[in-house]
Amino acid sequence: MTAYLANHSWLGWIFVGFFAGLIARALTPGKGPSGCIVTVLLGVGGAIVAGYLGEQIGWYRPGQAVGFVAAVIGAVIILLVYRLFAGRR
Incomplete structure (x- = not known):
């Protein structure tokens, strides 16, 4: 799993x-x-999205934090996508 905190605790x-x-949000x-x-x-979720996109672009290696x-x-991207789809209701 590629995320910011791959080597840290759940806390x-x-x-x-x-x-x-x-x-x-700010x-x-x-x-x-x-x-x-x-x-x-x-x-x-933003960390996960950033890790995935960073791997696809070549900024990060698999498993790199x-x-x-x-x-x-990544969190801003998630919010923008949410608002894109939520605005269509």
């Missing part, structure tokens, strides 16, 4: 995921899913 995933999700104003758990999932900034960028 580290929650901690960094929460802050990455908070920053992503960078993308507007209505979106809310709550602490959703924020953590957003940040962790991505940085916090990449996790935030």
